[in-house]
Amino acid sequence: MTSHQDASYSESSMSEEEEIRQINRRIWKRRVIYLVAAVALFFVLPLVLTVIAYATGVASWSDIYGPLIFWNELSSRGFLVGFVVIVIFIALMMYFIAGAFETGEGAW
Numbered sequence: 001m002t003s004h005q006d007a008s009y010s011e012s013s014m015s016e017e018e019e020i021r022q023i024n025r026r027i028w029k030r031r032v033i034y035l036v037a038a039v040a041l042f043f044v045l046p047l048v049l050t051v052i053a054y055a056t057g058v059a060s061w062s063d064i065y066g067p068l069i070f071w072n073e074l075s076s077r078g079f080l081v082g083f084v085v086i087v088i089f090i091a092l093m094m095y096f097i098a099g100a101f102e103t104g105e106g107a108w
Contacts, residue, residue, distance in 0.1 A: 034100035038093045045089045052081050 053059040056078035065074075 031100040034096045038096040038100070041089055041093050041096070045086070048085060048089070049082055052085060053078065056081060058082075 050059070057064070058075065058078035061075070071079075
């Protein structure tokens with residue numbers, strides 16, 4: 001190799017190294033965003049369930065019905081909505097956690 005080829009080779013290798021660094025930064029930014037989203041969903045879930053409880057009347061059950069049993073036909077709507085929301089939130093958390101560590105080349 002001549003000195004001109006050496007110079008062009010070092011420039012191309014430096015640009016490749018810089019490109020790899022930028023890709024690694026993008027990957028880690030994506031991982032951080034996805035993990036923060038999963039943790040945020042974990043902490044937001046109780047708040048959403050509380051809003052659902054107030055919206056469906058489950059939160060004021062004992063005020064309305066007294067010591068009656070909660071699990072009857074009147075409580076089914078609140079229970080089902082809460083259950084579906086929990087399943088959706090868990091699925092989203094799993095999606096974000098799996099997306100944070102996806103390699104894009106058959107990781108699963």
